Amino acid sequence: xxxxxxxxxxxxxxxxxxxxxxxxxxxxxxxxxxxxxxxxxxxxxxxxxxxxxxxxxxxxxxxxxxxxxxxxxxxxxxxxxxxxxxxxxxxxxxxxxxxxxxxxxxxxxxxxxxxxxxxxxxxxxxxxxxxxxxxxxxxxxxxxxxxxxxxxxxxxxxxxxxxxxxxxxxxxxxxxxxxxxxxxxxxxxxxxxxxxxxxxxxxxxxxxxxxxxxxxxxxxxxxxxxxxxxxxxxxxxxxxxxxxxxxxxxxxxxxxxxxxxxxxxxxxxxxxxxxxxxxxxxxxxxxxxxxxxxxxxxxxxxxxxxxxxxxxxxxxxxxxxxxxxxxxxxxxxxxxxxx
Amino acid sequence: xxxxxxxxxxxxxxxxxxxxxxxxxxxxxxxxxxxxxxxxxxxxxxxxxxxxxxxxxxxxxxxxxxxxxxxxxxxxxxxxxxxxxxxxxxxxxxxxxxxxxxxxxxxxxxxxxxxxxxxxxxxxxxxxxxxxxxxxxxxxxxxxxxxxxxxxxxxxxxxxxxxxxxxxxxxxxxxxxxxxxxxxxxxxxxxxxxxxxxxxxxxxxxxxxxxxxxxxxxxxxxxxxxxxxxxxxxxxxxxxxxxxxxxxxxxxxxxxxxxxxxxxxxxxxxxxxxxxxxxxxxxxxxxxxxxxxxxxxxxxxxxxxxxxxxxxxxxxxxxxxxxxxxxxxxxxxxxxxxx
Numbered sequence: 001x002x003x004x005x006x007x008x009x010x011x012x013x014x015x016x017x018x019x020x021x022x023x024x025x026x027x028x029x030x031x032x033x034x035x036x037x038x039x040x041x042x043x044x045x046x047x048x049x050x051x052x053x054x055x056x057x058x059x060x061x062x063x064x065x066x067x068x069x070x071x072x073x074x075x076x077x078x079x080x081x082x083x084x085x086x087x088x089x090x091x092x093x094x095x096x097x098x099x100x101x102x103x104x105x106x107x108x109x110x111x112x113x114x115x116x117x118x119x120x121x122x123x124x125x126x127x128x129x130x131x132x133x134x135x136x137x138x139x140x141x142x143x144x145x146x147x148x149x150x151x152x153x154x155x156x157x158x159x160x161x162x163x164x165x166x167x168x169x170x171x172x173x174x175x176x177x178x179x180x181x182x183x184x185x186x187x188x189x190x191x192x193x194x195x196x197x198x199x200x201x202x203x204x205x206x207x208x209x210x211x212x213x214x215x216x217x218x219x220x221x222x223x224x225x226x227x228x229x230x231x232x233x234x235x236x237x238x239x240x241x242x243x244x245x246x247x248x249x250x251x252x253x254x255x256x257x258x259x260x261x262x263x264x265x266x267x268x269x270x271x272x273x274x275x276x277x278x279x280x281x282x283x284x285x286x287x288x289x290x291x292x293x294x295x296x297x298x299x300x301x302x303x304x305x306x307x308x309x310x311x312x313x314x315x316x317x318x319x320x321x322x323x324x325x326x327x328x329x330x331x332x333x334x335x336x337x338x339x
Numbered sequence: 340x341x342x343x344x345x346x347x348x349x350x351x352x353x354x355x356x357x358x359x360x361x362x363x364x365x366x367x368x369x370x371x372x373x374x375x376x377x378x379x380x381x382x383x384x385x386x387x388x389x390x391x392x393x394x395x396x397x398x399x400x401x402x403x404x405x406x407x408x409x410x411x412x413x414x415x416x417x418x419x420x421x422x423x424x425x426x427x428x429x430x431x432x433x434x435x436x437x438x439x440x441x442x443x444x445x446x447x448x449x450x451x452x453x454x455x456x457x458x459x460x461x462x463x464x465x466x467x468x469x470x471x472x473x474x475x476x477x478x479x480x481x482x483x484x485x486x487x488x489x490x491x492x493x494x495x496x497x498x499x500x501x502x503x504x505x506x507x508x509x510x511x512x513x514x515x516x517x518x519x520x521x522x523x524x525x526x527x528x529x530x531x532x533x534x535x536x537x538x539x540x541x542x543x544x545x546x547x548x549x550x551x552x553x554x555x556x557x558x559x560x561x562x563x564x565x566x567x568x569x570x571x572x573x574x575x576x577x578x579x580x581x582x583x584x585x586x587x588x589x590x591x592x593x594x595x596x597x598x599x600x601x602x603x604x605x606x607x608x609x610x611x612x613x614x615x616x617x618x619x620x621x622x623x624x625x626x627x628x629x630x631x632x633x634x635x636x637x638x639x640x641x642x643x644x645x646x647x648x649x650x651x652x653x654x655x656x657x658x659x660x661x662x663x664x665x666x667x668x669x670x671x672x673x674x675x676x677x678x
């Protein structure tokens with residue numbers, strides 16, 4: 001699919017979704033829309049992703065050059081910024097689908113609905129859960145694939161990045177791995193998936209199970225994108241539902257080097273790494289024999305020497321192989337996850 | 340409030356909500372509607388609840404005798420049975436509010452909305468979560484009240500009944516206890532509350548926290564109605580969200596004597612009682628210092644002698660006082676929960 005990514009005034013540092021799609025999606029990115037950086041190229045800012053021109057708006061692109069416009073940024077609160085309306089309108093008039101992870105649903109915007117109808121295109125709100133989700137049956141363990149799940153010590157420690165990096169490296173190494181996306185960026189990268197944090201709470205496990213049943217006999221391994229942390233004051237419910245709904249076999253524990261308190265909830269200390277291992281494994285045990293077999297550490301804030309030492313210490317605490325998926329290779333970790 | 344309870348063709352054995360309201364609510368039950376048992380009285384079937392006449396329909400009651408009609412039964416699937424429409428219509432025409440826990444929302448039924456509007460009454464769908472719920476802030480622990488939470492080894496082990504029985508006994512014993520209802524029957528009994536299993540999964544903890552903040556400075560103790568079980572293949576997310584969102588201080592573990600596998604998910608064995616204690620306490624620990632200080636066992640399937648032995652064994656496994664709240668007194672349990 002040929003896509004344009006809207007990232008006005010926020011590319012690249014405040015455009016997490018745009019960057020994730022540039023880095024990991026199979027789609028061909030025709031252009032990034034950012035009126036502040038028009039005329040530059042993606043490669044002027046970021047080195048390790050596919051390059052593309054940065055343009056002012058949809059008007060700068062040929063009408064038939066793009067299959068879909070993807071909203072690659074989100075303002076605080078997840079609303080729709082009216083300064084984007086012209087681009088969405090032009091996209092629809094050109095027959096492009098529009099894909100959004102905003103809380104504001106484009107498919108409930110009267111003008112966009114009319115245009116999509118008139119020009120035969122689709123408005124895809126990836127944060128809007130399917131209507132036919134339901135409770136889990138406890139059968140995710142019946143699929144052929146081994147289930148690998150990324151779990152974390154907190155939010156924003158790199159579970160999505162870990163999932164995508166490990167999937168890519170594993171495929172390059174010849175393993176047959178499918179990804180189960182559970183969050184908006186993952187869903188945009190993969191082009192499908194259930195936004196687990198938006199489903200009815202009773203269906204949390206069921207929404208994961210449904211995806212595993214769909215893909216579980218097509219691959220040797222499924223790599224499930226985790227969310228939150230099992231001891232997060234606000235988001236642990238989602239984490240717990242994914243742990244049990246996926247009936248995971250193997251867990252990768254993701255952690256951010258040096259983080260000691262819950263991000264945004266600083267009065268709560270993070271437990272020790274061995275405590276996390278115990279908690280995830282003992283909580284999973286009545287449902288599936290899940291073991292933490294590897295770790296991934298985000299060391300982006302550390303100098304080279306400190307980073308190496310931190311990864312070694314993390315591996316020792318886990319008593320398992322560990323790496324930083326951006327900084328180092330993933331060979332050892334792949335070996336224990338996909339053997 | 341003077342209420343009538345609709346329980347057509349299902350009273351009393353298949354009318355769990357109707358019975359819960361008759362047994363625990365402060366409301367004055369004017370009549371039960373059951374066309375199969377019309378002419379009988381509640382007391383002809385159930386001994387330990389408030390008595391009321393059973394009538395054929397709303398037409399048999401004085402127009403000004405009732406403040407609200409409560410739907411006290413739910414067909415499989417939670418739909419609205421069209422044979423109830425006349426009663427709801429009559430209720431609204433008499434100026435009665437209508438309270439429902441069905442999946443089918445009365446407030447989206449065109450005829451009912453028009454009648455409610457015309458006669459100035461309210462359609463209250465208790466399974467419909469408030470629109471303004473959001474993520475937890477991790478502050479439920481800041482309220483003055485001690486937080487007591489009922490947790491379970493499975494679904495349908497008696498958490499709602501335990502909550503209501505303990506609240507009643509505690510109040511009789513002079514303790515100042517508020518109830519935090521989290522399920523549809525609890526909400527109908529108390530007349531308020533968030534249906535935790537229906538909220539957006541990201542807001543699970545937040546929906547509990549919001550209720551605790553609302554009531555937490557009005558009482559010495561809040562008794563939170565738990566849901567599901569922390570190792571349930573489908574519902575553990577809800578349980579986990581309530582555990583962390585409530586920031587509970589004390590836990591009561593509820594169990595059904597003799598149950599060895601998950602109800603409806605029989606391929607999953609229940610862990611041992613000490614394993615549950617460890618799981619609930621260790622999972623809560625990073626958020627709140629919660630301890631399992633008492634147990635409640637449902638022994639309704641056992642003869643007297645076996646029941647007594649089962650409660651003793653349960654207490655020994657817990658290393659804490661235990662009782663059956665229906666069969667025995669709750670003195671010892673109250674003492675450790677509300678001291």
